[in-house]
Amino acid sequence: MRPAFTSARRARALLGTFVEIEARGISRRGLDAAIEEAFHVVAEVQRLMSPCDPASDVSRLNREAAARTVTVHPWTHEVLAAALELQVATDGLFDIGVAPPGRPVPRSTRPAIELMDRRRVRFLRRDFSIDLGGIAKGFAVDRAALTLHARDVPQGVVNAGGDVAVFGVDESTIAIRHPRHPGSILCRLELRNEALASSSGRIDLFESSAVMAPAIIDPRTGTPARAVLGATVRASTCMVADALTKVVMLGGERVAALLAHYGASALFLANDGELRITRDWWGRVRLAA
Amino acid sequence: MSPSMPSDWIRVVVPAAIVMSVAPPGYATRYLTVDEAQHLAFPAATQFVEAHVVFRPSDVAAIERLSGQKVRSRGQQVWRAQADGRLLGFFIVDYVIGKHLVIDYSVALETDGRIKAVEVLEYREPHGGEITSHSWLEQFVGKTSRDPVTLDRDIRNISGATLSSQHVTEGVKRILAFYETCLH
Numbered sequence: 165m166r167p168a169f170t171s172a173r174r175a176r177a178l179l180g181t182f183v184e185i186e187a188r189g190i191s192r193r194g195l196d197a198a199i200e201e202a203f204h205v206v207a208e209v210q211r212l213m214s215p216c217d218p219a220s221d222v223s224r225l226n227r228e229a230a231a232r233t234v235t236v237h238p239w240t241h242e243v244l245a246a247a248l249e250l251q252v253a254t255d256g257l258f259d260i261g262v263a264p265p266g267r268p269v270p271r272s273t274r275p276a277i278e279l280m281d282r283r284r285v286r287f288l289r290r291d292f293s294i295d296l297g298g299i300a301k302g303f304a305v306d307r308a309a310l311t312l313h314a315r316d317v318p319q320g321v322v323n324a325g326g327d328v329a330v331f332g333v334d335e336s337t338i339a340i341r342h343p344r345h346p347g348s349i350l351c352r353l354e355l356r357n358e359a360l361a362s363s364s365g366r367i368d369l370f371e372s373s374a375v376m377a378p379a380i381i382d383p384r385t386g387t388p389a390r391a392v393l394g395a396t397v398r399a400s401t402c403m404v405a406d407a408l409t410k411v412v413m414l415g416g417e418r419v420a421a422l423l424a425h426y427g428a429s430a431l432f433l434a435n436d437g438e439l440r441i442t443r444d445w446w447g448r449v450r451l452a453a
Numbered sequence: 454m455s456p457s458m459p460s461d462w463i464r465v466v467v468p469a470a471i472v473m474s475v476a477p478p479g480y481a482t483r484y485l486t487v488d489e490a491q492h493l494a495f496p497a498a499t500q501f502v503e504a505h506v507v508f509r510p511s512d513v514a515a516i517e518r519l520s521g522q523k524v525r526s527r528g529q530q531v532w533r534a535q536a537d538g539r540l541l542g543f544f545i546v547d548y549v550i551g552k553h554l555v556i557d558y559s560v561a562l563e564t565d566g567r568i569k570a571v572e573v574l575e576y577r578e579p580h581g582g583e584i585t586s587h588s589w590l591e592q593f594v595g596k597t598s599r600d601p602v603t604l605d606r607d608i609r610n611i612s613g614a615t616l617s618s619q620h621v622t623e624g625v626k627r628i629l630a631f632y633e634t635c636l637h
Contacts, residue, residue, distance in 0.1 A: 173484055175484050175576075176571060176572065177571065177621040180618060180619070181616055181617065182573060182618050296496025297541065298502065323610050325615035326612035337612070339612070340613055341614055342609075342613070343613065349611075350467070350613075360612055365616060368551070368616075368617050369553040369554035370549075370551025370553070370620050371550065371551065372502075372556060396612060396613075417462050420462060421461075421592075433467070437466075438466055440462040440463070440464055440469070441463045441465060443461065445461045453466070
């Protein structure tokens with residue numbers, strides 16, 4: 165960070181993980197206020213989209229939208245619209261639909277959700293609910309970065325447990341953790357005005373240093389993804405990167421054209437131990453070792 | 454989604470050395486000092502008066518009942534944020550400790566006990582007397598030719614397995630129960 169600027173790095177427990185904001189600004193007071201507002205935005209996304217909060221838009225939809233139309237916050241509407249578009253584009257590999265326990269979601273490229281005018285939403289099937297866990301974190305990161313930018317913060321990184329957005333003129337280095345060896349780095353990447361997200365397991369560090377199995381469920385079979393150990397996607401927005409990591413986890417090499425459609429790059433570690441990197445990204449990935 | 458050619462992907466055999474590759478798990482980081490966090494939470498405060506509340510057995514029972522969390526400490530460090538003698542709120546520093554990670558965090562409370570701010574102050578490895586298990590970070594430090602300072606500066610942002618924040622969320626519940634029991 166350049167000495168002429170003041171800089172700050174903060175972390176808060178949000179979205180089930182640690183959201184970290186690192187930013188540079190002209191004045192200390194302005195920077196503190198901008199970071200505070202960015203965290204507030206992330207907390208707002210959590211309040212709207214957490215399935216654990218009974219008052220969230222997601223909980224309200226899951227309780228009521230099969231019976232009547234439900235009006236949601238513009239941000240929830242925006243995330244739902246993006247999710248439905250991704251569902252169609254990925255031929256159902258990305259799906260926010262959740263089936264009752266034990267049953268796979270009937271795979272469909274025709275979403276079971278209807279978005280109506282004035283931010284109203286209804287479900288077209290009973291016995292159906294949604295989970296925005298695969299996309300809302302990326303959306304929150306984008307919103308936080310936009311908030312900082314709108315507050316005249318010239319340079320910053322927002323990192324929500326590996327969902328990262330980088331903005332400003334300078335590059336930032338992001339290290340990718342090895343999906344099997346969490347203390348090791350698989351590779352490093354330089355990012356500037358773009359976003360990156362990864363999918364692999366969760367890590368607790370309280371009981372153990374082991375990475376827990378990924379929670380990505382294949383909507384076609386109702387079983388967890390196994391062929392890919394971990395995937396990382398670069399895209400222009402973190403929301404798209406976040407969603408596409410799940411698609412790479414499930415589709416592996418077959419999704420290259422889809423990545424190109426979204427202007428995204430990807431790498432993934434297959435369970436044969438080989439790393440696959442999209443051709444456009446190959447030159448930018450710095451392998452550890 | 455049209456089928457793509459295999460040539461869209463470059464295949465890379467991950468070097469064997471990668472497993473030995475050196476990196477902290479990413480979270481041995483200081484964000485804020487206690488002093489900085491206090492002033493960030495209570496910018497109008499002119500004084501932070503420190504106290505150490507020693508728990509009575511009945512306090513422990515009440516906190517555990519209210520929060521559903523085990524109380525492991527004998528007391529709680531707490532500051533009264535004041536301006537010209539007037540109480541603005543409370544500032545509490547706490548930590549949650551696990552096998553491989555300690556997180557120091559602060560909770561700023563309004564005078565009526567509403568949460569004003571929760572900040573992560575520091576992630577660190579459990580040290581010395583805190584825990585006896587083999588040092589997890591140690592496995593990754595000292596096996597490198599790189600300057601550790603460079604390493605630290607280089608690896609500021611990590612993507613990959615998502616670190617859970619559940620323990621801090623539980624810790625905050627315990628702090629709120631502490632307020633109800635001892636400060637209210």
